[in-house]
Amino acid sequence: MKTIIKVYLLILTMGLVEFGANAQEDSITFSLLEAQQFAMENSYVLHNTSQDIELARKKVWETITVGLPQVTGGANYNMFLNLPVSLLPGEIFGGEPGTYIPVKFGQDYNSDFGLNVTQLIFDGSYIVGVGSSQLYLDLSKQAHEKVEIDIRDAVAQAYYMVLIGERYKIVMEESLLNAQNLFAETKIYFDNGFREEQDVSQVKIILKNAENEILKADREISIAKIVLKYAMGYNLENDIKLSGVLENYLLPLVGRENSFQFDFNNHIDYRLAQSNFQFNEKLLKLEKVTYLPSISAFYNYNKAAYGNSANLFKSDWYPSSLIGFQVSMQLFNSGQKRSRVQQASIELDKAETEQKLAGITLQKDYLTAQAEMESAIERFENDRENRDLAKGILDKTKIKFINGISSSTELSQLETQYINSFQALVNSTLQLLQADLKLKKAVGAL
Secondary structure: OOHHHHHHHHHHHHOOOEOOOOOOOOEEEEOHHHHHHHHHHHEHHHHHHHHHHHHHHHHHHHHHHOOOOEEEEEEEEEEOOOOOEEEEEHHHHOOOOOOEEEEEOOOOEEEEEEEEEEEEEEOHHHHHHHHHHHHHHHHHHHHHHHHHHHHHHHHHHHHHHHHHHHHHHHHHHHHHHHHHHHHHHHHHHHHOOOOOHHHHHHHHHHHHHHHHHHHHHHHHHHHHHHHHHHHHOOOOOOEEEEOOOHHHHHHHHHOOOOOOOOOHHHOHHHHHHHHHHHHHHHHHHHHHHHHOOEEEEEEEEEEEEEEOOOOHHHOOEEEEEEEEEEEEOOOOOOOHHHHHHHHHHHHHHHHHHHHHHHHHHHHHHHHHHHHHHHHHHHHHHHHHHHHHHHHHHHHHHHHHHHOOOOOHHHHHHHHHHHHHHHHHHHHHHHHHHHHHHHHHHHHOOO
């Protein structure tokens, strides 16, 4: 049960907290699937990754709009405090050669307004950029899917810990009841002179140990429920009940009924690596197309007025308009573009290697998870058999003790042996369930 703390820390690092759960009822009963679905709808992390997807959609449209018509407008109103002076040769006005006459051109007030329309005709960066923005959207969706898988895994682990804790408490309550009956019988024998005081004390120790185990089980169930509610996004102040039965999860595993088809191409981690490779492909193309020219068309319309009066609305307005094409292309940049292309090519090579590594790693994880699953099943079966043997030995020894054949010390040792064997079974049960989750995660079935 110490694993509870480790899983709790795991969930803390994931930041799975309640979202919108204040209106929940005081107590709700959940199956495992219902608990996982509840988490899908109430996790802060999933809320934010959903917002990331929406942001990516907006980014796609932002990129597309770059290639759509762009319209800008502007207006100016100017008042000269001092008109600019120009010097004209004096001989123009009959003066001496070499002399200049200051002349002011223009009027004290002028104003203009206009409209400018531009349309991108061709730009390689724009074409590649639109495709890259769609890949960015796909990456956001895949990141959201991966978080969903991690949350389902965390909820399942916490759910299992609650079930195991409740089962452990039931067994310890049975042990406590047996210890109480045994203590009562031993006390009667002692009062009638058929038992020593040491026997009474020894059985009382067994009784107290059983009480301590129940208190311990209560604390661990309480912690496990807090972890579960935290993972689900459930109100921590409200009680929670589970409808799952532990055997329903264990029997298919022990019977080896679960079978999975492994295909790393369908695994989220491989698809993320694949998308990252495609994204770097786009980046390389983006750097290469910068060698191509950019072509755009434009239309400009403008009206201007001039006068010595501040009120130019009474003046004549002179229109002007212009249409044209613009081609721009960088001819020399001292090898900067070439360097950027080379960097993008290196990043693409790294992404390709990471994709291959992801496939090999997933195969390794699958084979490892399979081996761990087999080991977990074998250990569970052995611990279950040991528990049954310890229980049988303990029951027989209790009969012998009641009949005065066995000592209280031996009984106490066998009681401890039984508790230890059951605790070992609890740990192997949790490890078996965790191995199943790991295997499902390895094949992308979680």
